[in-house]
Amino acid sequence: MSRICELTGKGRQVGHNVSHANNKTKRVFLPNLQKVTLLSEKLDRSFKFRVSTNGLRSVEHNGGLDNWLIKTSDEKLSVRALKVKRELKKAMGEAA
Structure with missing residues (x-):
């Protein structure tokens, strides 16, 4: 398992x-x-990630997981985080 923040x-x-x-x-x-x-x-679910402590502070500072995923570019995110991001965009599109 690689040592990369998701x-x-x-x-x-x-x-x-x-x-x-x-x-x-x-x-x-x-x-x-x-x-x-x-x-x-927004999805009313919890997700498990391997996150650096610095990244965890950043996520909390930006208003939670949903806001972080929307603002972050796809290149930085892991495959699992990209799946959550797509799911989130789909749920936000239905709500709008």
Whole structure:
């Protein structure tokens, strides 16, 4: 299972460990992924995602899962999140 946030697309980054003698060795920075259940108010369902803690704060700041999915581009979202986004657009189209 890859270490990529399903809502923000945030993945691993490569950098260096730097010693006191300024020796540099390669290392990997992994995102802090958590398994969370997010509630969609318009679909009245909950969905489980692997989300970075930074992404989780962003979702809450933007007014919940529904608003986040509508505003976020499709390239950043995972396949599962895209399915939820399509379902959400369909439900919003029927309501309008």
